[in-house]
Amino acid sequence: xxxxxxxxxxxxxxxxxxxxxxxxxxxxxxxxxxxxxxxxxxxxxxxxxxxxxxxxxxxxxxxxxxxxxxxxxxxxxxxxxxxxxxxxxxxxxxxxxxxxxxxxxxxxxxxxxxxxxxxxxxxxxxxxxxxxxxxxxxxxxxxxxxxxxxxxxxxxxxxxxxxxxxxxxxxxxxxxxxxxxxxxxxxxxxxxxxxxxxxxxxxxxxxxxxxxxxxxxxxxxxxxxxxxxxxxxxxxxxxxxxxxxxxxxxxxxxxxxxxxxxxxxxxxxxxxxxxxxxxxxxxxxxxx
Amino acid sequence: xxxxxxxxxxxxxxxxxxxxxxxxxxxxxxxxxxxxxxxxxxxxxxxxxxxxxxxxxxxxxxxxxxxxxxxxxxxxxxxxxxxxxxxxxxxxxxxxxxxxxxxxxxxxxxxxxxxx
Numbered sequence: 001x002x003x004x005x006x007x008x009x010x011x012x013x014x015x016x017x018x019x020x021x022x023x024x025x026x027x028x029x030x031x032x033x034x035x036x037x038x039x040x041x042x043x044x045x046x047x048x049x050x051x052x053x054x055x056x057x058x059x060x061x062x063x064x065x066x067x068x069x070x071x072x073x074x075x076x077x078x079x080x081x082x083x084x085x086x087x088x089x090x091x092x093x094x095x096x097x098x099x100x101x102x103x104x105x106x107x108x109x110x111x112x113x114x115x116x117x118x119x120x121x122x123x124x125x126x127x128x129x130x131x132x133x134x135x136x137x138x139x140x141x142x143x144x145x146x147x148x149x150x151x152x153x154x155x156x157x158x159x160x161x162x163x164x165x166x167x168x169x170x171x172x173x174x175x176x177x178x179x180x181x182x183x184x185x186x187x188x189x190x191x192x193x194x195x196x197x198x199x200x201x202x203x204x205x206x207x208x209x210x211x212x213x214x215x216x217x218x219x220x221x222x223x224x225x226x227x228x229x230x231x232x233x234x235x236x237x238x239x240x241x242x243x244x245x246x247x248x249x250x251x252x253x254x255x256x257x258x259x260x261x262x263x264x265x266x267x268x269x270x271x272x273x274x275x276x277x278x279x280x281x282x283x284x285x286x287x288x
Numbered sequence: 289x290x291x292x293x294x295x296x297x298x299x300x301x302x303x304x305x306x307x308x309x310x311x312x313x314x315x316x317x318x319x320x321x322x323x324x325x326x327x328x329x330x331x332x333x334x335x336x337x338x339x340x341x342x343x344x345x346x347x348x349x350x351x352x353x354x355x356x357x358x359x360x361x362x363x364x365x366x367x368x369x370x371x372x373x374x375x376x377x378x379x380x381x382x383x384x385x386x387x388x389x390x391x392x393x394x395x396x397x398x399x400x401x402x403x404x
């Protein structure tokens with residue numbers, strides 16, 4: 001049987017995510033087979049994160065994954081960010097220093113994750129476009145997503161990857177898991193059937209949490225607020241749901257087929273001069 | 289001694305107050321002191337990064353066990369940066385709402401099912 005493992009022109013948009021879902025669903029029934037991945041034209045480097053999750057699943061079923069047909073420029077970027085080192089390629093150095101490494105880590109590896117955030121983001125002098133308060137705000141948002149995956153997803157691994165585009169003044173970062181997704185998390189907690197759309201819309205509302213007996217549900221709302229201020233973009237992909245907040249406008253659509261787990265992508269406008277550390281009127285002597 | 293200082297940096301063991309589980313350890317310390325009738329000073333000295341998940345468990349859940357008046361009277365925070373103070377305020381406001389009306393979340397699910 002001829003199976004197609006081709007990914008073509010993959011950007012962080014509906015079409016790109018749909019192709020990743022299609023690839024995942026092609027791989028899903030396979031075990032102990034060859035999985036020759038072909039990547040042609042463009043591949044957004046940050047999407048190495050969900051691709052890593054999909055290919056790890058393939059390998060966990062005894063399949064042999066090969067990435068043996070690659071556009072040269074895609075190959076270079078995926079070698080620089082360390083992704084291809086997981087699939088039989090040597091690593092090469094990033095002379096332009098625009099990659100934010102591909103990282104696969106256990107949800108309990110918080111300290112290792114912090115070193116990654118420090119080395120790949122906060123302490124990188126070659127990212128001059130980012131002011132220190134913006135860098136801190138980006139890190140805070142990434143941590144909020146990381147702990148969300150840690151607490152709710154029941155995933156074995158969390159995958160992250162990013163890319164800095166100096167010409168476009170954009171930093172793009174994806175964090176994903178291969179756990180149970182928004183829908184199942186909410187269904188398990190409230191014993192009510194919800195669609196992916198309902199699950200995502202509920203979860204991004206301030207104060208909505210699936211934790212029992214502990215308040216919360218602020219992390220995604222904080223991220224939303226930041227993205228609106230930054231005039232950036234924020235996407236959630238979970239099950240067959242796609243949510244996007246871009247330039248203050250919200251959009252929702254459905255995919256054909258489900259992704260396993262959840263993907264969160266942030267596109268940060270690095271030209272942002274907002275001083276995020278200027279406090280609102282919060283009096284710490286009257287905080288309670 | 290009627291006043292106890294809870295040093296978050298030392299309890300967590302580093303400057304990253306990220307994980308909910310670490311927040312839970314801080315919460316147990318605060319709860320223990322308040323239950324023993326002490327005044328609590330929570331020190332954020334040397335804390336570099338905070339998440340809402342950490343603060344929900346460390347401080348938010350106090351509103352389940354103590355009244356707002358008790359907390360206001362007996363708990364103080366020190367060495368908190370202005371932006372972290374904004375985050376903590378948001379966590380506290382959310383906790384007050386949550387423990388005041390635990391059914392609110394069930395109702396919010398019913399609402400989203402109706403509307404979407």
